[in-house]
Amino acid sequence: MAFPREEYDWRLGKARALMNAHGVDILLADCAELMTWLTGYAPSETMYRVVLLPKDGEPVYVLRKLDEDPCRRNNLVARIVTFEDHEEPQLAIAGVLQLLGMEKARIGVDFNSYSFTVRSYRRLMELLPQAVFVDLPDASDALRWIKSGREVEQLRAAAAIADKAMGAIVHDIRAGMSPRDAAAIAARTYLLEGADTGEVGPIVRSSGGHEFLHGGLGNDRLEDGDILHVELIPKIAHYCARLMRPIFIGQPSREMDETARMLISLQDQQIVEMKSGAVASQVDAILRQGLLKSGLRDAFPNVTAYTLGIYNRTPRSSDFSRVLLPTSDWPLETGMVFHLYASAQGLGFSETVVVTEDGGKRLTQFERRLLSSQA
Structure with a gap:
């Protein structure tokens, strides 16, 4: 691992401070750089994948089954939920949010993330009709501007x-x-x-x-x-x-x-x-x-x-x-x-x-x- 656990704890705390400032319950991170910064690992964008960071508790990585092993070896902080290639990533993500009790939550997302496509946004809104998606402007980058x-x-x-x-x-x-x-x-x-x-x-x-x-x-x-x-x-x-x-x-x-x-x-x-x-x-x-x-x-x-x-x-x-x-x-x-x-x-x-x-x-x-x- 490139960094010890305390480095990631500092980063998660910084992300949660931003979440609190915007009044959101959970962060949906899909920008590869932010995912790496939060956990130590980010796969390719072959299929949609996210890190979910609640205000309390451990982050959850939701990604394709094929990427589970490298994710487990390269991240220190997140538990892992996977989907198979025939399954829809957005459906798997919505299922995890429901299991976390976040189906009615204020979900923070960086609308400027290159990964957060219109299609993903619309599909997640269909699957979570009672949730509110809150824009965290440029969070994918701004959290990382100042280096440790x-x-x-x-x-x-x-x-x-x-x-x-x-x-x-x-x-x-x-x-x-x-x-x-x-x-x-x-x-x-x-x-x-x-x-x-x-x-x-x-x-x-x-x-x-x-x-x-x-x-x-x-x-x-x-x-x-x-x-x-x-x-x-x-x-x-x-x-x-x-x-x-x-x-x-x-x-x-x-x-x-x-x-x-x-x-x-x-x-x-x-x-x-x-x-x-x-x-x-x-x-x-x-x-x-x-x-x-x-x-x-x-x-x-x-x-x-x-x-x-x-x-x-x-x-x-x-x-x-x-x-x-x-x-x-x-x-x-x-x-x-x-x-x-x-x-x-x-x-x-x-x-x-x-x-x-x-x-x-x-x-x-x-x-x-x-x-x-x-x-």
Whole structure:
């Protein structure tokens, strides 16, 4: 298990405090990240499944029979009720709620959960006509924004794998190799170092200003003068750290080095200001306005940071429930963790950063410069 029982007790208490604030009797959690956070385990969405958390008593996992064994081995807090594949998940869930005496309850659900479909909502209302479904806005994400010390350590361990994988790529990459070769180096390092999977992020030949960031993996051969953009996203116990670096194939020009130094300098200023209580939009402005004023970018449509933490295999590859934008009028809090990234002129740098009372602290530790295949 990634965490001891007391960690989950703290999380359940935090969830129950939210339930009490909204006057609900039981929480229906179906977002994979929240299910993992509450219990330590979440299966795929092959069939609908939930964790039911009453105000009193133990949580109940309701899931398909085939997932019972891994659930039993990977969760410390919930009892398990299963259904077979020919049975309807919503009917099984309604049956458990009735057994718990919750057929007339106020049931808290995050209506913004990607798992809580219109069909599931309507079917549960049909099966539980006397129940009241109460929206808990963004609860699936908001409960997890502030990380415990143990969670930060998991992210730190994932960040160390990102550092090692980046170093392996820089050591081995040469002209004539492809982005796919770099991805294979990273995946091998992930698995040897204990990551959950060998899944790497975007590793592509960069082009233009920042359009390359979400490019697809290719077999094109790298030539002298190319820039290989590497984003690494290793996970340990589902906790994902992220790291971006540009690797120049050959020897970069002085102008390119100066651009890299500008990006790094502005991002360093952001990290310094990521103190508990700082307004997110003001931290965002350091990089956004700095790059626009410098002329390195003539437009800035994207965020400068987004939330990191638990990343299950879900429809979304990044958690944008908390991001740095000009409209982000909320305060940073100690224990929040972000993927902070800066890009311009074909270069991209990023770090995994935790907010503290004294400013941001980098969990990723790889050297911050424009890397070269000839270094």
